[in-house]
Amino acid sequence: MANSIAHIASNTFxxxxxDRVLYNLIAFALLLxxxxxxxxxxxxxxxxxxxxxxxxxxxxxxxxxxxxxxGIGLVSKEIEKRTLYxxxxxxxxxxxxxxxxxxxxxxxxxxxxxxxAIGVFAALFYVSHKFVRADALIFVALYFIVLEFLIVCxxxxxxxxxxxxxxxxxxxxxxxxxxxxxxDLRNFAAMAHGFSRWLATGAAYLVxxxxxxxxxxxxxHEQPVAGQLILQNTIxxxxxxxxxxxxxxLIFERRDLK
Amino acid sequence: MTPRGKVSSIxxxxxxxxxxxxxxxxxxxxxxxxxxxxDEVLFVSSPKVIKRADxxxxxxxxxxxxxxxxxxFGFRHHNFATSYxxxxxxxxxxxxxxxxxxxxxxFGTSFLAPEPPHGAGQPQAAVDLVNYGIQxxxxxxxxxxxLGFVYYMQLHDYPHAAxxxxxxxxxxxxxxxxxxxxxxxxxxxxxxxxxxxxxSATYETTQDKQIKDNALQHLxxxxxxxxxxxxxxxxxxxxxxxxxxxxxxxxxLAAEGISGLPADPDGHAYRMTPEGRILVRNPDDxxxxxxxxxxxxxxxxxxxxx
Amino acid sequence: MPAIEIxxxxxxxxxxxxxxxxxxxxxxxRLSVEDGEVFGFLGPNGAGKTTTLKLLMGLVFPTGGSAxxxxxxxxxxxxxxxxxxxxxxxxxYDYLTAHELxxxxxxxxxxxxxxxxxxxxKTLHKVGLREVQGMQLRKFSKGMLQRVGIAQAILxxxxxxxxxxxxxxxxxxxxxxxxxxxxxxxxxxxxxxxSTHILPDAEALCDRVGIIYKGELRGVxxxxxxxxxxxxxxxxxxxxxxxxxxxxxxxAECKAGGDQVRAIVSENQQDAVIDALRRERLRLISIxxxxxxxxxxxxxxxxxxxxxxxxxx
Numbered sequence: 001m002a003n004s005i006a007h008i009a010s011n012t013f014x015x016x017x018x019d020r021v022l023y024n025l026i027a028f029a030l031l032l033x034x035x036x037x038x039x040x041x042x043x044x045x046x047x048x049x050x051x052x053x054x055x056x057x058x059x060x061x062x063x064x065x066x067x068x069x070x071g072i073g074l075v076s077k078e079i080e081k082r083t084l085y086x087x088x089x090x091x092x093x094x095x096x097x098x099x100x101x102x103x104x105x106x107x108x109x110x111x112x113x114x115x116x117a118i119g120v121f122a123a124l125f126y127v128s129h130k131f132v133r134a135d136a137l138i139f140v141a142l143y144f145i146v147l148e149f150l151i152v153c154x155x156x157x158x159x160x161x162x163x164x165x166x167x168x169x170x171x172x173x174x175x176x177x178x179x180x181x182x183x184d185l186r187n188f189a190a191m192a193h194g195f196s197r198w199l200a201t202g203a204a205y206l207v208x209x210x211x212x213x214x215x216x217x218x219x220x221h222e223q224p225v226a227g228q229l230i231l232q233n234t235i236x237x238x239x240x241x242x243x244x245x246x247x248x249x250l251i252f253e254r255r256d257l258k
Numbered sequence: 259m260t261p262r263g264k265v266s267s268i269x270x271x272x273x274x275x276x277x278x279x280x281x282x283x284x285x286x287x288x289x290x291x292x293x294x295x296x297d298e299v300l301f302v303s304s305p306k307v308i309k310r311a312d313x314x315x316x317x318x319x320x321x322x323x324x325x326x327x328x329x330x331f332g333f334r335h336h337n338f339a340t341s342y343x344x345x346x347x348x349x350x351x352x353x354x355x356x357x358x359x360x361x362x363x364x365f366g367t368s369f370l371a372p373e374p375p376h377g378a379g380q381p382q383a384a385v386d387l388v389n390y391g392i393q394x395x396x397x398x399x400x401x402x403x404x405l406g407f408v409y410y411m412q413l414h415d416y417p418h419a420a421x422x423x424x425x426x427x428x429x430x431x432x433x434x435x436x437x438x439x440x441x442x443x444x445x446x447x448x449x450x451x452x453x454x455x456x457x458s459a460t461y462e463t464t465q466d467k468q469i470k471d472n473a474l475q476h477l478x479x480x481x482x483x484x485x486x487x488x489x490x491x492x493x494x495x496x497x498x499x500x501x502x503x504x505x506x507x508x509x510x511l512a513a514e515g516i517s518g519l520p521a522d523p524d525g526h527a528y529r530m531t532p533e534g535r536i537l538v539r540n541p542d543d544x545x546x547x548x549x550x551x552x553x554x555x556x557x558x559x560x561x562x563x564x
Numbered sequence: 565m566p567a568i569e570i571x572x573x574x575x576x577x578x579x580x581x582x583x584x585x586x587x588x589x590x591x592x593x594r595l596s597v598e599d600g601e602v603f604g605f606l607g608p609n610g611a612g613k614t615t616t617l618k619l620l621m622g623l624v625f626p627t628g629g630s631a632x633x634x635x636x637x638x639x640x641x642x643x644x645x646x647x648x649x650x651x652x653x654x655x656x657y658d659y660l661t662a663h664e665l666x667x668x669x670x671x672x673x674x675x676x677x678x679x680x681x682x683x684x685x686k687t688l689h690k691v692g693l694r695e696v697q698g699m700q701l702r703k704f705s706k707g708m709l710q711r712v713g714i715a716q717a718i719l720x721x722x723x724x725x726x727x728x729x730x731x732x733x734x735x736x737x738x739x740x741x742x743x744x745x746x747x748x749x750x751x752x753x754x755x756x757x758x759s760t761h762i763l764p765d766a767e768a769l770c771d772r773v774g775i776i777y778k779g780e781l782r783g784v785x786x787x788x789x790x791x792x793x794x795x796x797x798x799x800x801x802x803x804x805x806x807x808x809x810x811x812x813x814x815x816a817e818c819k820a821g822g823d824q825v826r827a828i829v830s831e832n833q834q835d836a837v838i839d840a841l842r843r844e845r846l847r848l849i850s851i852x853x854x855x856x857x858x859x860x861x862x863x864x865x866x867x868x869x870x871x872x873x874x875x876x877x
Binding site: 046049050052053054057060176177180181184210211214216217218220221223 | 310313314315316317318320321324356358359361
Binding site for chain 3: 004082087
């Protein structure tokens with residue numbers, strides 16, 4: 001059983017690689033190198049600040065875009081192109097298909113992030129000419145970014161399981177944006193009354209909350225990240241992704257594949 | 259030519275002509291729009307709005323606004339602007355997006371507080387900015403220095419300056435000169451010595467090139483002010499002793515027992531007018547100069563590159 | 565034990581966004597296919613053939629009824645290991661090579677790791693794709709893709725295979741090749757259930773056929789049984805302008821043009837016509853079936869269905 005998932009995951013990964021998705025890394029590398037060189041012309045003090053901020057922001061944004069664009073195609077494209085039929089006519093359960101796709105996509109993003117991280121460290125070395133202990137905090141920021149990706153992947157799969165590629169992309173991206181200011185939503189809920197309060201609170205907990213995942217600004221100033229936060233974020237990401245994936249499975253199990 | 263070749267050549271020609279025409283049109287429109295409208299508009303002036311719109315990437319936005327602030331000031335300063343309306347908002351946006359960007363507070367004290375054309379002429383805005391900085395970076399002693407500096411230099415509020423330097427001196431890791439400065443305030447407020455200490459401190463501790471250059475110019479002007487003052491006092495003493503003005507600069511120097519020709523930091527000798535006024539050779543080389551300039555002197559409208 | 569037992573499977577879709585209208589794609593279907601049979605599921609486009617196949621594959625959920633495949637409930641996952649499916653105009657991950665694709669499918673079909681490579685090679689050889697196994701599927705022609713499709717369906721050596729329009733979109737050579745492969749499967753004793761709207765293929769391969777039209781089964785049985793009552797027609801062309809009286813007597817429609825005569829006669833009159841031409845020493849140019857008996861039966865069933873629908877409506 002786990003084998004089917006592993007096979008589907010590795011096939012999904014292979015698809016991403018052959019689809020030249022990883023070529024986005026080239027664009028990323030160019031962007032980062034250009035920025036690193038340019039930044040040297042502004043004040044010396046904030047060279048490092050800019051490289052870390054820009055680098056990690058780019059890793060985050062590039063990754064989310066990839067997660068959405070590949071993720072939404074994962075199921076919709078397979079149905080459209082009927083590659084799904086020959087897979088499901090085998091002893092593969094529908095839920096295994098969804099879970100396998102998830103891990104394949106997540107794996108692709110982790111590898112992508114890994115290469116991007118190398119780029120960020122290289123740019124950092126270029127401007128600072130050395131590494132300090134505090135630079136290890138960058139790994140924490142990257143870890144949080146990867147957790148964000150897991151959530152976005154799961155959401156992309158969820159929408160992909162019932163919606164067209166275009167709509168799925170719109171939904172997924174909207175949730176990513178909303179998730180960035182989920183805190184505001186909660187504040188709004190706290191101030192509202194009656195039904196709208198109930199509604200807003202529900203929404204605030206239903207949408208993904210990315211505000212706790214973005215530590216780029218603080219680690220750029222070498223501020224440590226609480227171990228508790230790392231643990232909490234990990235738990236949240238795992239459960240949220242599980243929630244979205246279960247939703248995807250529920251929908252997909254019942255769907256007529258016309 | 260084949261039909262395809264014909265179409266291709268026409269398309270190619272249209273492409274080139276359109277490119278040229280559109281570039282020309284753009285150039286024309288640029289000239290039409292007055293310079294002021296290009297940079298006087300801060301499309302977004304509320305940190306809250308930016309924080310919402312930037313998807314949580316506050317740090318990056320802070321870097322962007324900081325860059326904008328630096329370039330805004332640098333460009334206008336280079337062109338001898340008389341106002342810097344956007345400097346305070348830009349810096350405020352920067353620090354609200356990233357309260358830990360310490361260099362922004364430094365920049366604010368150096369360039370928000372002084373009068374135009376050297377700064378925005380908004381010392382209170384500088385004070386508010388640095389106070390925000392101190393709130394968010396309680397362990398940073400240098401911010402106390404920056405605050406004290408503004409109180410001293412632009413607001414001439416020596417008691418507050420002293421208090422601030424004193425407070426800052428208690429921060430673990432604070433530079434010893436804070437204590438010295440606190441003491442200095444009490445006795446020697448308003449003296450050249452103090453000013454020189456302050457500008458030297460700034461010059462030595464800042465990493466920002468613009469701030470450093472600014473401090474240097476102040477030090478040079480201070481040096482000239484001091485020299486001119488000293489020499490002017492010598493003229494007065496001469497007058498008191500002899501009841502007349504020195505006949506020549508050389509006579510004055512001989513009377514004072516000064517060997518050699520006193521010169522400004524650029525190596526140009528000072529001179530004395532027949533009315534006994536000490537003047538510097540090229541006042542234009544010393545922005546911030548308050549003494550040694552001929553009567554009716556107006557600073558130039560365009561600076562040479564610092 | 566029948567290989568396939570369809571027990572009243574039916575499917576009604578709801579169409580439309582605001583007002584949900586029911587659309588019946590398949591009326592309750594009752595059908596069984598015996599072990600080792602080659603069964604042809606015939607019908608025009610939109611008749612319900614693909615719906616039936618998708619229901620059996622579990623790709624679509626029925627609104628009623630059930631089915632048994634190889635003795636088990638059709639939803640039983642254990643069934644999947646023993647069946648193969650070739651969907652209509654299949655499309656595969658075009659970034660993979662044929663070999664990689666089949667390896668992937670072999671993995672999913674739980675072919676033991678040790679045997680995978682060998683099975684894949686064997687199957688590729690069987691479908692005649694061994695030479696191109698390293699080529700990416702995006703470069704394959706339609707006929708080649710169809711062969712890949714058959715390969716993935718038989719790779720794990722299932723007892724029962726389902727093909728949906730296996731000849732569609734192929735050129736004559738491609739169709740020939742697929743037919744040969746299906747013949748081979750038949751010889752291997754596999755049960756084959758395939759849908760098509762190309763009758764000559766069905767005639768050549770099937771033991772039994774079922775005709776479906778507008779979601780309803782209209783006739784099912786062995787071809788000889790179904791067609792024994794109806795006769796097809798053939799077109800006979802011979803040289804010259806003469807029409808022998810014996811041929812005319814058969815009531816054939818004859819048309820003379822240029823220096824040839826074309827006559828349409830019934831299948832069973834074929835031999836009589838040939839004898840007549842030989843007697844008159846007229847040169848026979850060609851005999852071509854205009855309509856086979858199966859075709860006639862088929863059209864007959866469809867026409868009948870239309871009329872019944874007309875009277876009912």
